[in-house]
Amino acid sequence: MNEKASLRARAEIDLAALRANVRELRARAGGAQLMAVVKSDAYGHGAEPCARAALEAGATWLGTATPQEALALREAGLGGRVMCWLWTPGGPWREAIEADIDVSVSGLWALREVVTAAGEAGRTARVHLKADTGLGRNGCQPADWPELVAEARAAEETGAVTVTGLWSHFACADEPGHPSIAAQLSVFRDMVAYAEKAGVEPEVRHIANSPATLTVPESHFDLVRTGIALYGISPSPELGTPADFGLRPVMTLSASVALVKQVPAGHGISYGHHYTTPSETTLALVPLGYADGIPRHASGRGPVLVAGRVRTVAGRVAMDQFVVDLEGDRTEPGAEAVLFGPGDRGEPTAEDWAVAADTIAYEIVTRIGTRVPRVHVGA
Known part of the structure; x- marks a missing residue:
């Protein structure tokens, strides 16, 4: 009996297609680096093999939601830059810092826990400050941004952290022409400019998700974060099939x-x-x-x-x-x-x-x- 018939069911994951998708997305990203988002077990495709394939094809960052997902990548021997963004109080900050993982901070409570953990680890934490430019989910509100930036800069002066990224997330990038896209870009530019004027020197500024990578080139900045497109699924079926975007389902x-x-x-x-x-x-x-x-x-x-x-x-x-x-x-x-x-x-x-x-x-x-x-x- 062949292997397929011997299994009740199987999800076959085509890593060659995934690598081709990464190369296509890199081409569309212009000069921006590419983050392969492998949260939720790589959208159900298997985080470790998909992460390896993405890095082989030229992705320079890996992204996860939870710190546990990021730590699992390190435990599997994955190198390169890894970022995770969904934190709750008391999370494994020290473990993440010791594993050389970039962490996201949306509020003062998180920044203070990072500073404490960095002291315990005896290492400088790499931090991305997240701005809520209009998604209304995670991220720091514009009114609270000056206080967060000021405290982050103070932490940089002590050597506890280095702000490696400034970032945000679109609400409606899968609806090209939606007025919120331009509005969020404007707010993001203003918040980045404020932070940089205060002395923050980020390695990467990033807001583009899969649909923005494909359809909003002015949003690419230094890094694009591709999730669903990596796996060959159109993030905006109304605009095109995967083939229309040069992608293949994995x-x-x-x-x-x-x-x-x-x-x-x-x-x-x-x-x-x-x-x-x-x-x-x-x-x-x-x-x-x-x-x-x-x-x-x-x-x-x-x-x-x-x-x-x-x-x-x-x-x-x-x-x-x-x-x-x-x-x-x-x-x-x-x-x-x-x-x-x-x-x-x-x-x-x-x-x-x-x-x-x-x-x-x-x-x-x-x-x-x-x-x-x-x-x-x-x-």
């Missing part, structure tokens, strides 16, 4: 058909009988469910390539499995059912599943659970 999710059977007309399928067979037909059981990250709210809508045609999930997605109606076609147990991939074979894409589940493709790939092995190819 993940292909498939399963081995567990059962094929004939049923009569009027046969109810799965919980609640939301689907009833209109005539005598053939059913195929696909052993993936919402415990594996398949959206239950794509019940009756999720597309799957089975037996040479794209079918639709029949009835409810259950915890571990769902059914497709083959409409009389035949296949065998062990045959491949492809939920999404690049689309080369006519299979659905992650974006197709996003439409079916009324969400975004980011969520589709990121939510694929740990029961599904990641099989990395193209290393």
